[in-house]
Amino acid sequence: MKMINVGCGNVFHSSWVNIDIVSRFPEVTEHDLTQGLPFDDKSIDVCYSSHVLEHLRKNEADYFVSECKRVLKAGGVLRLVVPDLEAICRNYLRYLDELVVTNHDHEFRYDYTILEMYDQLTRETPGGELGALWSSEKIQDLAFVRSRGGLDAIEAIESSKGMHGKKQINNTRMTSYTGKIRRITKKLRTKAVELSIRLIMGKGALQSFRQGMFRNSGEIHRVMYDRYSLARFLKSHGFSEINLVQAHQSQIVLFNTYLLDTVDGVPRKPDSIYIEAVRGN
Template sequence: MKYLNLGCGKRFHPSWTNINFSSTDENVIPYDLKKGIPYADESFDIVYHSHLLEHLSKNEAKAFTKECYRVLRHQGVLRVVVPDLEQITRLYINCLDNTSNNFLEQEQNYEWILLEMYDQTVRNQTGGEMINFLSRKDIPNQEFIIKRCGSEFKRIILASQKTDSQKTDSQKIVVDESSIKKLVKHLYRLLRYPEYRHQALLKLILKPIELEALSIGQFRQSGEVHQWMYDRYSLSKLLQEIGLEKIIKRTAHESYISNWTSFNLDTEPDGSIYKPDSLYMEAIKPSL
């Protein structure tokens, strides 16, 4: 059996072929998946990708899914994981209805769900408003967020709280560098890093508003923001349109793939779900 994990980030299994836009480990191959999948037709028995499709435009997503079909062997399995639009919209309505109770935690739940729905689409900087929310000293609805978004967000919250608790008054004092030290550092970066030279040149020739627009444009094309959302109907329709069959909605623990949970891609070693906010869909490539 040959397994392919696309857009794996830092979550992969060493026995699989793992591809990401940039390498995150010696077991991860760097490749721009917008250019296709760099393997021959019918190369893999299993193709998997998680929280990748929503970062592509609707047209790019269809082209990419066709590539998944192309490299999949007949009777092979495609497993797709994306944020669940149906789940989040139903939860949004519930949170909206509960704001009338005037409880702080329920208001925070409503604020968080709005961030989940929109911040990942409209943000112009890394982390957006979601990271600001998670970095708060006190998060009344911490349990709600962790239950909703899983272990990744739990680690972010705990790391932020740990960092804040370790700060002392002396560490919070910002000591300004001397002008000479700043100049030396600036000159070193100009000599050492081409990208730094490029950015320094742009600051000289562009107006502040032009520089800001360029920075936002570069970020928006970096791949972090969400370009589209899917529910069980739209994702099933997409898989059907490219020729797949036996399309089925799954849980994190269910799969056509033998011993699926042993790979710990959608689940943690303790059996908990990595991203509970997800929609899991599988389909099979038909025989000739």
């Protein structure tokens, strides 16, 4: 089987073809996903993508899913993972109702849920307020944060405390030499542009430039999905056998052995919707 992991970041497996817009590892092929997928028509058995779709504008998401369909063989499986808007909204309403009736036991959960709702959409710096919270001493309900943020939150919390436990993601590989050179060159070009903007237009224009560059870097969320809108979206692209699954469930053979969505049976991103669909003939 030929399986592709699209937008893999630092979570990948050697049995898959791993691609991302920026590669920090020799095992990951660097490719601009907005330019389509670099595979022939009907050449792929499985297409997997986790927490990528929500970063794309609607027209970009349409193109992305159409590309996934194009490269999949008849009967090929598409598995998508995205943040669950419904779960965030249900938590918000639950903890809001509690506070209104003067039950303040979960006030931290209420504030945290509001951060989940807007921080990823509006942030102007890497990690945003949510990332800053994970690395701070202000967490009042550690179990809740872990249940929502998953391994990303756990690693940020442990890192802030100087803990060096077992790494749960494939992020210990050496970065490729060419990748380092490419990023250094890009950073130098950006610094040169920033200097020119500051000299010509001032600090305000420089701040606007930096904010614009960040918002186009791919970190923020452009669209949020729930179980209905995501299934409807895949159906509109002609996929069939569309099923919501759990992190540990899949029709992909031996999927859990690749540790893409779970580690030791625990979901990497528990705040997610997991959905699979099949390409017809």
